[in-house]
Amino acid sequence: MLEGRAGVEATSLMLQLPLLRLQAKRGQGQPVLVLPGFMTDDSSTIVLRTFLSSIGYKTRGWGLGLNNGRMMDLLPPVYEIIKQLKADTRQKVILVGWSRGGIISREIARDHPQDIERVITIGSPVMGGIEVSSIGDWVRKETGLTPVMMKTLLRQRQSTPIKVPIRSIYSRLDGVVAWQACLDHESPDVEHFEIHGTHIGMGTNAEVFRLLSKLLRG
Numbered sequence: 001m002l003e004g005r006a007g008v009e010a011t012s013l014m015l016q017l018p019l020l021r022l023q024a025k026r027g028q029g030q031p032v033l034v035l036p037g038f039m040t041d042d043s044s045t046i047v048l049r050t051f052l053s054s055i056g057y058k059t060r061g062w063g064l065g066l067n068n069g070r071m072m073d074l075l076p077p078v079y080e081i082i083k084q085l086k087a088d089t090r091q092k093v094i095l096v097g098w099s100r101g102g103i104i105s106r107e108i109a110r111d112h113p114q115d116i117e118r119v120i121t122i123g124s125p126v127m128g129g130i131e132v133s134s135i136g137d138w139v140r141k142e143t144g145l146t147p148v149m150m151k152t153l154l155r156q157r158q159s160t161p162i163k164v165p166i167r168s169i170y171s172r173l174d175g176v177v178a179w180q181a182c183l184d185h186e187s188p189d190v191e192h193f194e195i196h197g198t199h200i201g202m203g204t205n206a207e208v209f210r211l212l213s214k215l216l217r218g
Helices: 002-023 042-054 071-089 100-111 136-143 147-158 206-215
Strands: 031-035 058-061 093-098 116-122 166-171 190-195
Touching (some): 031 042, 042 093, 042 206, 058 071, 071 093, 071 100, 100 116, 166 206, 190 206
Parallel strands (some): 031 093, 116 166
């Protein structure tokens, strides 16, 4: 029921976009890779990416179609994109990930901190596995992983800390992901930022856009 307000968030954003662009801290061509959420593709992040491009960032989507299947299978192709972005710009890449896109972003940064400037997650359940999401059964079906298998994988991955800065955006009104699961109490450089909004509306939420313009710079 909470997620039904996503349309209102999108309408509010459209009204505020001109002012948000004027007020935003501008980038200087830093490369930003935006990763979509579970079972969505780059079409879900087009408004967000257009905004980031308009305020001075070299922004691109992941270009891999739907974000589905096993997460570990997605890490190598995403890393190839990051390597190309870094080579093209001669700068480390900023990763912005919505929901599952944020989880993938964190895992890339865990494995390749030398290539990542920072990670910004938006409504990403980084603690607790698939049980902290209202779509856990759907995730289980798509990935073929049981809760036990997922938790084992998470424990293995988390034994290596993420050394790059992480900025986590979350909402207590999230109707898909338990907000507590978005709080990372283990990484050495992490900050959390609460907004008011739905999970599926985070890609068109004015508070998220306002925060991003600040978090991308530091």
